[in-house]
Amino acid sequence: MTAQADNPMEQAKAAIKAYVLSRGAVAVGIIDADTVERIAPPGFGPKALLPQARSVIAIGVPGCTRGTWRSTAKVMTFIGNSVGPIYRAAFGLSFFLEQTYGQPSLFVPPHIDPEYGNRIPLQSLKLHAELAGIGARSLAGDILLHPEFGLLYYGSVLTEMDLPPDRPMDSNPCPSPACVKLYRAEGQTPCQKFCPVECLSGSLDEAGQIDEMVCDMYRCAEMCQRYETMGDLIHDGIVAPTELDREEILYGAEAQGFLYRVTSGIGATHAQCFECMRACPVVTGAPLADPIRMGEAKRKAAKAKA
């Protein structure tokens, strides 16, 4: 028996990975809470939510089908994301940890900090995942990319267990060779070129690596969040110059479409935009970017193991 197999925390780590993979995740990594605390802004590290947190477990679930990527942006705004499976895997993991190991554990709400409006998250799930080695920051507004799976959706669990940490990725799949080529020719990578609000800019260095990434988040938010829309509609409705203008603002197609999303909780979002990811060669071309191929590979691996 190896030393690793003798270590109960190593055994727990293996059990955690097996659990989340069985719940639909494809990537899982662990980082110690102190490392996250060192980078997160004051008051937004793991211990702000779970004071005795020792470890952060980051989980990645896959995105949508190839057909969805090829569909219209309208369709993608409804079914492009994978928030549901995150709840299933990460929320379930928090119960699994307490039931199996008796250690306090917490599913990190992937939501805003209500004290500061709607642009400040309780935690940076991106930071957790990056430090845990299941994604690297891209030129597309720092959206994480995975070399094997492309675009993943991330969730986190905090625990008081002292689990053996993983490390960040050794290399970054962004930019891909095709993106470097386009940047050399046109001065823009595909994500920068095709962003509908032109919120992305930045540069590559001589070696074709990221020199600088700049994202006008406030522009991206107009497509991906739209949290100001409700107040904006009400305000504009109040100051509308005519009754017809008021009807259009409060009851028109735009207002109805927005309120449908808010009230039905489609994908738990008000809005989504995937145009930078649609143009990304890593997202669409990674070996296991397609969930179907991903599933086949998973089954094949399980069969070989058996």
Place this chain on the structure above:
Amino acid sequence: MPHGVTERMIRTYAPAIFELGLNIQRRKGDAVRKLDWAAIAAQRDGTGRTDAEIAERLGLAEEQVTFIRVVAERRVFRRDQYRKLFGLGAGKRYRAGDGLAAPGLPELDAEAMLVRQAMHFDPEQVAHFAAEGLWGGETLEGWVRARAKADPQRVALKAGSVSIDWQTLDRRVSHRAARLAEAGLERGRVASVEATAAPEAVVAWLAIARLGAVALLLPPGQAMLERRLCLAKARPQIDLTATPLADSDAEPPLILPRSGLASDPVALLVAEGGGEPKLALHTHQTLAAAARALAGALTIGSGDTITASGSLAQPPALLALLLALATGARLDLAGDTQSSWHLTAAGEAGVLGQARLVVVGPPSFESLPAGAIGLWGRPEALAIALGHPLVALPGMTLRQEGGVISARGACGFAGWLGEMPAAPVGPADGGWIAHG
């Protein structure tokens, strides 16, 4: 004032707070992935400061920073950007400057809204027109585009020794439209035209239509006082009556503003009734309905030549132009004289043959010349009925009550412009237009 913050404080601190927050993210290299602690610390400002950190830096309270930041974020937020997604995906990607930046119809200004507010169609009639196919999506300048594409070299207009083919007409219209747009003509606004029986007047009107604007067609030789009254009612954004019109055959600019819709107003016709002149407002649909109904009744086709005399502001020549646009027939403009109000179609074996069609205002055709066909048409409805006794044209209905003949139908006008209160007859009265 929330948290003791004034509007001036917002203006003072908002730019700094907006910049220091999460709104603009800047990252050099790949410091976090590489756990390069010095680089991570060096670029903390780029990844966004918390409200507490910003408050400490600016000497404000955290609540004040939160309030100012949220207000600033709301004020720069553009709700309409999301519409861009409606045209993307399934093979189509955004490209800078491809027009998605200005989605939707341009807003009409207050003057254009006055024109809109003069329109009073009867709702039941409109439903009937749509169901029967009497109204559709055809526009006058759309006809020109279609003819220019299908039959570019065919002669569209002839005036004296000058012939203009459809391709040239289309190009001249685009060129004129671009110049009018440069001069400031906007969708829904009125431009006045001296409606001579000349190609330049035809081009000017179609160019105005191509911009989604409305042409006030004024007859040449109109009395000064009458013209002033017309201009006062129409309030044109651009007055072309004082401008010599010269067309260009050069390549038109590639990008033109959005064209008018079929339901948009496109022409104001002067109706004289003894008192002040009144302005009858027509849409593409009412004019197209008149042309289609008459073309069908007279079986005019693309092989015909229609000769018209008189001003384009008057029903006979105006109808001749509409017939030519609708059917592809050649239009010969015979001059501005109003001494012979007629149009003649010849060519294909239609009802007209070599006959002469006399257009008369009142619906009485007891003394027509031999071989002539009487048409009851007027500015409020260009093609109502034919013959003696009268037979309503397709899409039109006649009613006789107490010796008064009334008509209504698909070519009936939209309303009077500039009449206060609204005129007692016409579209406001179930669409009925009384004779007299």
